[in-house]
Amino acid sequence: MQGIQWEDPEALSQLYDRYSGIIKALILRVVHNEAEADDLLQEIFMEIWNQAKNFSAQKGKPLGWMVTLARRRAIDKLRKKQAYTRAEERLQREIEQQPEAWVHNSTEEEILDGDRRILIRRVIEMLPPPQQQAIELAFFRGMSQREIAANTNTPLGTVKTRLELGLKKIYDGLKELRDEL
Amino acid sequence: MSFEEFQNCARMFVVGALEPDEAAEFEAARREFGEKAEAYIAECYSLSEAFALSLKPAKASDQVKTRLMEMVRKRQAH
Numbered sequence: 001m002q003g004i005q006w007e008d009p010e011a012l013s014q015l016y017d018r019y020s021g022i023i024k025a026l027i028l029r030v031v032h033n034e035a036e037a038d039d040l041l042q043e044i045f046m047e048i049w050n051q052a053k054n055f056s057a058q059k060g061k062p063l064g065w066m067v068t069l070a071r072r073r074a075i076d077k078l079r080k081k082q083a084y085t086r087a088e089e090r091l092q093r094e095i096e097q098q099p100e101a102w103v104h105n106s107t108e109e110e111i112l113d114g115d116r117r118i119l120i121r122r123v124i125e126m127l128p129p130p131q132q133q134a135i136e137l138a139f140f141r142g143m144s145q146r147e148i149a150a151n152t153n154t155p156l157g158t159v160k161t162r163l164e165l166g167l168k169k170i171y172d173g174l175k176e177l178r179d180e181l
Numbered sequence: 182m183s184f185e186e187f188q189n190c191a192r193m194f195v196v197g198a199l200e201p202d203e204a205a206e207f208e209a210a211r212r213e214f215g216e217k218a219e220a221y222i223a224e225c226y227s228l229s230e231a232f233a234l235s236l237k238p239a240k241a242s243d244q245v246k247t248r249l250m251e252m253v254r255k256r257q258a259h
Contacts, residue, residue, distance in 0.1 A: 021238025
């Protein structure tokens with residue numbers, strides 16, 4: 001990040017090589033469109049280049065900062081799309097058909113691919129499915145607690161509790177894993 | 182708001198799950214707890230990192246990097 005703050009293009013090139021796969025996966029998870037994800041990926045790395053001066057290591061690691069920026073941009077894109085309503089309808093169908101999307105997205109191939117991912121997924125998958133679903137909808141869909149409540153026909157207070165409990169368990173689980181990651 | 186309640190809110194904050202009224206209370210508590218609050222929030226970003234790292238990385242088109250680096254170099258040339 002320091003190299004980018006000093007406006008060294010080679011530093012951006014290295015950062016891109018290291019993190020573009022993760023950032024694109026995140027964008028794709030939100031927008032579900034390959035071409036849009038590539039466009040957004042380029043915009044986000046340009047924004048990283050432009051905003052690097054605002055990054056402070058005291059406020060966290062570069063990846064956390066980039067993920068926050070990428071997630072925000074991807075959700076903005078999703079919301080701006082005129083097809084947002086249709087996406088919501090699709091999501092509603094997904095929820096009805098497959099209420100534990102995060103759990104079921106884990107395939108055998110994925111489990112073999114990358115120790116760090118396996119460990120993180122293990123922590124996430126320890127949560128009861130309703131907690132996973134609430135976190136998935138908040139983080140990857142940018143839904144508010146009220147939107148989650150409406151989309152899952154769940155009382156608002158229950159949604160809040162699921163988010164709080166789920167996030168605490170993941171946070172504590174990650175802390176225990178810190179040495180292994 | 183106690184610090185334990187603040188910690189709950191901080192975890193919700195980093196994943197964008199606070200409602201507007203909660204966000205206002207959170208910001209007030211954040212100012213009140215100062216550096217201790219900022220340090221905890223920085224730790225909470227491990228959550229958003231973990232959610233991104235839980236996904237299988239996706240291959241970007243080679244053209245994306247080419248275009249990006251061209252834009253950066255053009256900007257530097259100006």
